[in-house]
Amino acid sequence: MVRTVVVVAHEAPTTxxxxxxxLPGAGRMDLLARSVTAALLRSHDIRRDVRVAxxxxxxxxxxxxxxxxxxxxxxxxxxxxxxxTALEEREEAIGHVPVxxxxxLSLVRKGLADTLGDTDGxxxxxxxxxxxxxxxxxxxxxxxxxxxxxxxxxxxxxxxDDTDARQVSLGPEVLHxxxxxxxxxxxxxxxxxxxx
Amino acid sequence: MVRTVVVVAHEAPTTxxxxxxxLPGAGRMDLLARSVTAALLRSHDIRRDVRVAxxxxxxxxxxxxxxxxxxxxxxxxxxxxxxxTALEEREEAIGHVPVxxxxxLSLVRKGLADTLGDTDGxxxxxxxxxxxxxxxxxxxxxxxxxxxxxxxxxxxxxxxDDTDARQVSLGPEVLHxxxxxxxxxxxxxxxxxxxx
Numbered sequence: 001m002v003r004t005v006v007v008v009a010h011e012a013p014t015t016x017x018x019x020x021x022x023l024p025g026a027g028r029m030d031l032l033a034r035s036v037t038a039a040l041l042r043s044h045d046i047r048r049d050v051r052v053a054x055x056x057x058x059x060x061x062x063x064x065x066x067x068x069x070x071x072x073x074x075x076x077x078x079x080x081x082x083x084x085t086a087l088e089e090r091e092e093a094i095g096h097v098p099v100x101x102x103x104x105l106s107l108v109r110k111g112l113a114d115t116l117g118d119t120d121g122x123x124x125x126x127x128x129x130x131x132x133x134x135x136x137x138x139x140x141x142x143x144x145x146x147x148x149x150x151x152x153x154x155x156x157x158x159x160x161d162d163t164d165a166r167q168v169s170l171g172p173e174v175l176h177x178x179x180x181x182x183x184x185x186x187x188x189x190x191x192x193x194x195x196x
Numbered sequence: 197m198v199r200t201v202v203v204v205a206h207e208a209p210t211t212x213x214x215x216x217x218x219l220p221g222a223g224r225m226d227l228l229a230r231s232v233t234a235a236l237l238r239s240h241d242i243r244r245d246v247r248v249a250x251x252x253x254x255x256x257x258x259x260x261x262x263x264x265x266x267x268x269x270x271x272x273x274x275x276x277x278x279x280x281t282a283l284e285e286r287e288e289a290i291g292h293v294p295v296x297x298x299x300x301l302s303l304v305r306k307g308l309a310d311t312l313g314d315t316d317g318x319x320x321x322x323x324x325x326x327x328x329x330x331x332x333x334x335x336x337x338x339x340x341x342x343x344x345x346x347x348x349x350x351x352x353x354x355x356x357d358d359t360d361a362r363q364v365s366l367g368p369e370v371l372h373x374x375x376x377x378x379x380x381x382x383x384x385x386x387x388x389x390x391x392x
Contacts, residue, residue, distance in 0.1 A: 132392035
């Protein structure tokens with residue numbers, strides 16, 4: 001059982017020249033960092049069954065694999081530093097061959113389409129008009145696709161449609177991406193709010 | 197309807213002499229900042245019905261009132277800066293009279309006992325053996341009490357017992373405080389996972 005979280009970043013840097021002192025100013029790197037840790041961390045523990053893909057500017061993707069990852073801390077700054085370290089290796093990624101940056105951390109020159117092509121299992125997209133998750137059977141090996149602080153672009157929505165992404169709602173409030181990841185985990189952790 | 201979130205910080209600074217460049221080293225100020233934003237922020241919006249109390253070292257409490265708050269950003273650094281600004285006003289807080297730092301932000305010389313004494317409505321404590329929230333009717337005006345990265349001290353647990361705090365479980369996984377706040381909000385937002 002693997003859970004995959006794909007976060008589509010529209011304004012994030014695709015090169016390492018950003019400051020850790022101003023993560024919001026670096027294309028909302030604060031939000032991306034929180035999304036990584038929301039997906040991968042429990043209290044004092046890494047979720048080994050989770051993979052995260054940060055799709056940056058539809059040109060490259062930084063990947064975190066919980067099964068191998070070490071040294072992920074909960075704070076935004078150190079997580080953003082990992083993204084920056086991955087971007088420093090960008091020139092080493094040729095074609096669609098990823099560059100391994102450190103255990104569980106890699107970068108690959110792929111956008112959203114190729115990233116979705118790499119996943120198995122059903123794809124879920126959060127949508128205010130989607131089916132309530134409480135009414136959905138928790139799936140095996142789901143891929144959850146989220147947008148950053150901006151809405152999905154038309155081309156991305158069409159791509160998700162082509163992937164037969166299922167639109168689900170996590171509740172009546174519009175949440176930040178990292179909050180949505182936390183709620184989606186809870187849905188899956190509790191097997192649809194039944195196992196505590 | 198008001199939701200109150202109380203976070204008990206055991207190692208956090210009670211003076212403003214900490215660096216924004218090392219929030220984890222400042223008594224896990226990163227976790228506290230995330231707890232504040234998890235409690236108070238939706239996407240592009242502040243939850244006006246939420247109050248947060250950060251109880252620092254059981255000696256002073258930094259309070260955020262969503263009904264009045266302005267300029268709260270989602271990133272850890274700027275939220276930690278608000279806490280630091282509040283601590284700079286500490287000497288102005290005399291007795292149990294809070295000092296108003298800025299709209300919706302105040303500091304008061306109270307510990308956990310007095311902070312709980314200020315709340316109305318039922319008090320909830322997260323506990324792995326607690327009642328599943330899916331089996332609880334969502335309350336009116338709840339106060340949710342959480343500990344930081346450390347467990348509640350014995351005296352704190354006794355205090356919660358004296359307050360008739362209800363022990364509830366959010367799921368089988370042990371979450372970070374900010375993640376737990378997000379899940380608890382979702383429980384309340386959806387009226388017990390029924391309204392989407």
